[in-house]
Amino acid sequence: MITLIAVAPILSLLIWLPVIGALIIFATGDASEASARSVRWVALWTSLVELVLALGLLAAFDPQRTGFQFVERLAWLPQAGVSYHLGVDGISLLFVVMSALLTPIAIVASWREPRRVRAYMAAFLLLEALTIGMFESLDFMLFYVFFEGVLLPMYLIIGVWGGEQRVRAAIRFFLFTLAGSLPMLLALVWMWHHAGTTDMVTLMHTPISASAQNWLFIAFLFAFGVKAAVWPLHSWLPDAYGEAPVAGTVMLAAVLSKMGSYGFLRFSLPMLPQATLYFAPLMLALGVIAIIYLSFAAFAQTDMKRMIAYSSAAHMGMIVVGIFTLTVEGIEGALFQMISHGLVIAALFLCVGVLLARGQSRLLEHLGGLAVRMPVFATFLMIFVLANVGLPGTSGFVGEVLILAGAIKVNFWLALLAGSGMILSVMFMLVLVRRVLFDQSRSSVALAPPDVGAGEWLMLAPLAMLVLVLGIHPDALTVPFDRAVHGLVQQTGGVLAMKADLHHRMLAMVSR
Amino acid sequence: MMSVLPVLFIGLGGLVMLLAGVLARRDHSFAITAAAIIVLALAGRLVFVAPDGVVLHGLLVTNGFTRFADILVLLGAIGGLALSIAYNKRTGIGRFEYPVLVLFAVVGMIVLVGANNLLSLYVGFEIQSLALYVLAAFARHSLRSSEAGLKYFVLGALSSGLLLYGISLVYGFAGTTGFAGIARAFSGDNTAMIGSTFGLVFVLVGLAFKISAAPFHMWTPDVYEGAPSAVTAFFATAPKVAVMALLARVLLGPFGGMLVNWQMLVEILAAASMIVGAIGGMRQNNIKRLMGYSAIGQMGYVLMGLAAGNQAAVRGVLIYLTIYVVMSLGVFGCIVAMSRKGRPVEQIGDLAGMAAEDPRYALALAVFMWGLAGIPPLAGFFSKLYVFLAAVRAGLDGLAVIGIVTSLMAAAYYLRVIKVMYFDRGEPGFDQRTVGMNAVIYASAVATALFILMPAPITEASTYAAHALMSAGF
Numbered sequence: 001m002i003t004l005i006a007v008a009p010i011l012s013l014l015i016w017l018p019v020i021g022a023l024i025i026f027a028t029g030d031a032s033e034a035s036a037r038s039v040r041w042v043a044l045w046t047s048l049v050e051l052v053l054a055l056g057l058l059a060a061f062d063p064q065r066t067g068f069q070f071v072e073r074l075a076w077l078p079q080a081g082v083s084y085h086l087g088v089d090g091i092s093l094l095f096v097v098m099s100a101l102l103t104p105i106a107i108v109a110s111w112r113e114p115r116r117v118r119a120y121m122a123a124f125l126l127l128e129a130l131t132i133g134m135f136e137s138l139d140f141m142l143f144y145v146f147f148e149g150v151l152l153p154m155y156l157i158i159g160v161w162g163g164e165q166r167v168r169a170a171i172r173f174f175l176f177t178l179a180g181s182l183p184m185l186l187a188l189v190w191m192w193h194h195a196g197t198t199d200m201v202t203l204m205h206t207p208i209s210a211s212a213q214n215w216l217f218i219a220f221l222f223a224f225g226v227k228a229a230v231w232p233l234h235s236w237l238p239d240a241y242g243e244a245p246v247a248g249t250v251m252l253a254a255v256l257s258k259m260g261s262y263g264f265l266r267f268s269l270p271m272l273p274q275a276t277l278y279f280a281p282l283m284l285a286l287g288v289i290a291i292i293y294l295s296f297a298a299f300a301q302t303d304m305k306r307m308i309a310y311s312s313a314a315h316m317g318m319i320v321v322g323i324f325t326l327t328v329e330g331i332e333g334a335l336f337q338m339i340s341h342g343l344v345i346a347a348l349f350l351c352v353g354v355l356l357a358r359g360q361s362r363l364l365e366h367l368g369g370l371a372v373r374m375p376v377f378a379t380f381l382m383i384f385v386l387a388n389v390g391l392p393g394t395s396g397f398v399g400e401v402l403i404l405a406g407a408i409k410v411n412f413w414l415a416l417l418a419g420s421g422m423i424l425s426v427m428f429m430l431v432l433v434r435r436v437l438f439d440q441s442r443s444s445v446a447l448a449p450p451d452v453g454a455g456e457w458l459m460l461a462p463l464a465m466l467v468l469v470l471g472i473h474p475d476a477l478t479v480p481f482d483r484a485v486h487g488l489v490q491q492t493g494g495v496l497a498m499k500a501d502l503h504h505r506m507l508a509m510v511s512r
Numbered sequence: 513m514m515s516v517l518p519v520l521f522i523g524l525g526g527l528v529m530l531l532a533g534v535l536a537r538r539d540h541s542f543a544i545t546a547a548a549i550i551v552l553a554l555a556g557r558l559v560f561v562a563p564d565g566v567v568l569h570g571l572l573v574t575n576g577f578t579r580f581a582d583i584l585v586l587l588g589a590i591g592g593l594a595l596s597i598a599y600n601k602r603t604g605i606g607r608f609e610y611p612v613l614v615l616f617a618v619v620g621m622i623v624l625v626g627a628n629n630l631l632s633l634y635v636g637f638e639i640q641s642l643a644l645y646v647l648a649a650f651a652r653h654s655l656r657s658s659e660a661g662l663k664y665f666v667l668g669a670l671s672s673g674l675l676l677y678g679i680s681l682v683y684g685f686a687g688t689t690g691f692a693g694i695a696r697a698f699s700g701d702n703t704a705m706i707g708s709t710f711g712l713v714f715v716l717v718g719l720a721f722k723i724s725a726a727p728f729h730m731w732t733p734d735v736y737e738g739a740p741s742a743v744t745a746f747f748a749t750a751p752k753v754a755v756m757a758l759l760a761r762v763l764l765g766p767f768g769g770m771l772v773n774w775q776m777l778v779e780i781l782a783a784a785s786m787i788v789g790a791i792g793g794m795r796q797n798n799i800k801r802l803m804g805y806s807a808i809g810q811m812g813y814v815l816m817g818l819a820a821g822n823q824a825a826v827r828g829v830l831i832y833l834t835i836y837v838v839m840s841l842g843v844f845g846c847i848v849a850m851s852r853k854g855r856p857v858e859q860i861g862d863l864a865g866m867a868a869e870d871p872r873y874a875l876a877l878a879v880f881m882w883g884l885a886g887i888p889p890l891a892g893f894f895s896k897l898y899v900f901l902a903a904v905r906a907g908l909d910g911l912a913v914i915g916i917v918t919s920l921m922a923a924a925y926y927l928r929v930i931k932v933m934y935f936d937r938g939e940p941g942f943d944q945r946t947v948g949m950n951a952v953i954y955a956s957a958v959a960t961a962l963f964i965l966m967p968a969p970i971t972e973a974s975t976y977a978a979h980a981l982m983s984a985g986f
Contacts (some may be wrong), residue, residue, distance in 0.1 A: 026871075075968070076967065077968060077971055078968060079971070079975060080971070116868065119867070119871065141897075144888060145889045145964065146888075146889075148887060148888045148893075149888050149889045151887065152882060152887065155927075156934055159931065160867070160934050166935065167931060167935045170931070170935070171924075171927060171931065174923075175920065175923065175924060178887070178923055182916045182919065182920055185897075185900065185916065186900070186912060186913070186916055188897075189897065189900045189901050189904045190904055192901060193901060
């Protein structure tokens with residue numbers, strides 16, 4: 001199997017398999033109930049085969065080698081230096097696997113969606129193809145196409161199957177993200193003109209003047225910052241997360257937000273090292289503000305889904321801090337946290353979905369006492385809440401500790417402020433748990449909803465297991481990306497060492 | 513003689529059809545339209561037969577660039593005719609003169625594209641315009657159509673006057689109307705250049721009217737709305753391509769030496785068109801008016817590419833026009849299909865609930881709207897990419913930034929059409945679509961969506977055509 005993967009165009013297969021699944025769904029079937037059932041199964045099987053392929057990729061990946069593996073290259077715009085260039089390294093590999101893991105879960109989560117099943121499932125499969133394609137791209141143009149293309153299915157998912165305010169949320173999501181990515185389009189055109197190619201491996205080794213780097217960094221900051229919901233570019237997020245259907249929120253929070261932080265790692269750091277250094281204090285400050293401000297905002301929410309949405313954005317702040325410490329620990333922590341956050345936030349939103357499926361309200365004041373009525377659900381929710389606040393033994397802990405270890409290398413106060421986020425998140429997550437699981441005095445207690453069913457077990461159990469396994473055995477994740485991160489830090493670090501002194505002074509100024 | 517074969521063939525074909533139509537007892541508009549489509553398709557073949565070079569004592573020229581533009585013009589005309597069959601029948605304006613007028617307009621456009629002399633330019637311009645004025649007013653009994661025809665005629669006559677005045681000034685300063693002679697007269701530091709700049713401005717303004725570049729765009733939304741939809745489909749494609757191609761040839765050919773004089777003007781036209789297109793479209797409820805403003809904005813992007821004034825610019829212009837023609841035909845296919853019980857409806861709100869009732873139609877129109885907004889992976893993204901590349905290469909960063917901002921604003925109104933189709937409830941209950949409409953809609957949708965898989969043929973053909981233009985001088 002593994003040798004087969006080494007020769008097959010596995011990365012293309014990963015992109016095109018869901019597309020084919022979506023085409024089959026769109027081309028066949030009608031509006032009848034029988035056809036809706038078969039459409040669900042087609043979608044689920046497509047995504048499961050995709051998952052098996054992704055796991056095969058993981059198994060065949062050689063963590064000892066540096067550089068990109070499974071590289072594929074085809075001519076696309078031959079005269080213009082643009083090619084269909086795919087490849088994965090330790091960093092992108094994990095996101096490919098995570099996207100492939102979460103899509104079947106999202107499909108199971110929307111098993112009971114009655115409206116326009118065909119279009120719904122096709123949209124999710126296309127979303128999967130686009131996200132995986134984005135993580136695999138080694139050509140900037142290809143990357144941009146996937147990065148932006150994600151908007152199309154997501155816009156429809158929010159707008160057609162979302163909650164009451166869905167139209168507003170969908171349009172805001174689309175326009176905000178587009179506004180973020182258009183500056184990157186200019187950056188793309190500029191770099192294309194500058195280097196004569198859009199090949200990312202070449203661009204990483206093309207020197208760019210310091211002043212141009214600053215402009216490019218700002219353009220990238222808009223694109224990736226909006227996707228990753230870096231404060232203050234996050235204002236589309238509560239609406240979109242709140243109004244999207246649960247499976248859509250899962251993909252938004254777990255996968256789409258990682259596109260932004262992945263972009264920082266793939267573009268800003270290696271291609272614009274001087275600008276990264278120059279803007280690092282700003283980015284650290286934005287990260288810290290996100291952690292603290294959004295934690296308080298989460299505390300003020302009355303709606304369970306929105307509270308988790310703000311918590312998700314606060315944790316993205318932590319990831320930004322980790323990346324821009326520009327240390328091996330910080331970046332490894334950020335990567336670890338990106339995966340862990342993907343799993344945990346997905347699971348938390350799925351828990352909201354479990355309650356919604358039972359006709360429960362999302363409003364905290366209407367919930368309560370579920371620990372007695374739904375003990376299995378309560379256990380799952382508790383595991384994920386604890387992982388979210390970073391309790392030792394869960395995956396959340398490893399990431400946050402590594403980030404703080406990186407932060408303390410930069411500056412003590414930075415680490416302290418970022419660390420305060422862990423305490424703040426305990427504060428509001430425990431409020432959530434108390435309101436949902438324990439408070440007996442609520443009206444809805446009279447209802448006796450059935451506990452977690454078989455389908456929900458299938459969604460939540462693998463995530464819970466992964467969260468616990470990664471918490472105990474973190475090297476399962478760190479081994480694949482260790483070499484890639486060292487390479488990245490060295491590349492950025494060449495400039496770093498030169499200006500280390502200045503760097504420290506600036507950081508000290510900002511965090512004081 | 514081979515070089516003028518396409519023009520002769522279409523012209524004679526038009527005359528034969530005119531005779532056949534007049535002499536026939538019964539109404540044969542369907543057969544004549546089908547024959548016109550075949551004539552245009554055959555003319556497309558003849559365009560490739562015509563050898564390179566200058567004919568008729570320097571009046572007309574054929575090269576890779578003119579062939580590319582001719583094919584686009586023919587494509588737009590064929591698409592427009594295919595849409596007209598059902599539309600004209602349904603709205604009761606199906607007459608044999610319609611395809612004949614389209615053929616005559618195409619004759620004018622092909623002359624225009626290949627003009628190598630200011631006089632042949634003007635003749636082509638007028639042949640085209642006269643046919644178009646009649647077409648705009650083709651629904652004789654409709655007040656709106658007559659109004660559109662009249663408006664188009666009055667403003668069109670004004671633009672012709674300006675053009676002619678500009679031509680006379682240029683002739684006065686250069687002493688010739690041939691492009692080669694003008695290029696010679698205006699190269700290097702020639703004192704005639706100062707005065708001839710006035711002539712250039714008038715020529716530019718005259719042509720800017722026809723491509724509806726702001727601030728000469730006022731007729732566009734009204735004519736788009738008032739003219740019968742099938743006519744609007746034709747207006748939105750073929751004449752725009754012809755005049756834009758001519759503009760590229762005139763500016764880079766005879767006036768190539770005066771780049772510094774016209775570059776700023778084209779930049780202003782581009783910026784104004786992009787801004788007017790983006791703002792004007794926002795509050796429109798009529799989808800044809802919306803497309804009118806959309807066309808103004810899209811022409812702004814083409815002009816942005818043109819403003820760069822080099823080979824990359826011409827390539828960007830050609831790629832943009834190609835994709836624009838395909839997407840516009842698709843949108844107008846969808847608009848022509850919007851009718852209830854034989855009566856055309858034009859409000860965007862009428863599309864509510866379309867996605868549930870007819871997912872294929874909704875997806876096709878969504879593809880066009882996203883394509884016009886320039887969202888990847890659709891073809892419209894690549895057209896924007898190439899004009900932005902041309903602008904950045906020429907150092908027009910400010911213009912590129914305006915382009916970015918306006919494409920965001922325009923995305924808002926394109927998105928609204930999709931929102932209405934997908935998110936709003938309603939029962940459009942449109943009539944059954946005909947084969948011709950489906951062919952145009954689906955062919956355009958597939959081309960727009962799958963361009964990304966095979967961009968090389970178009971981009972390389974445009975590179976070749978751009979090279980032909982730049983190396984020939986004009």
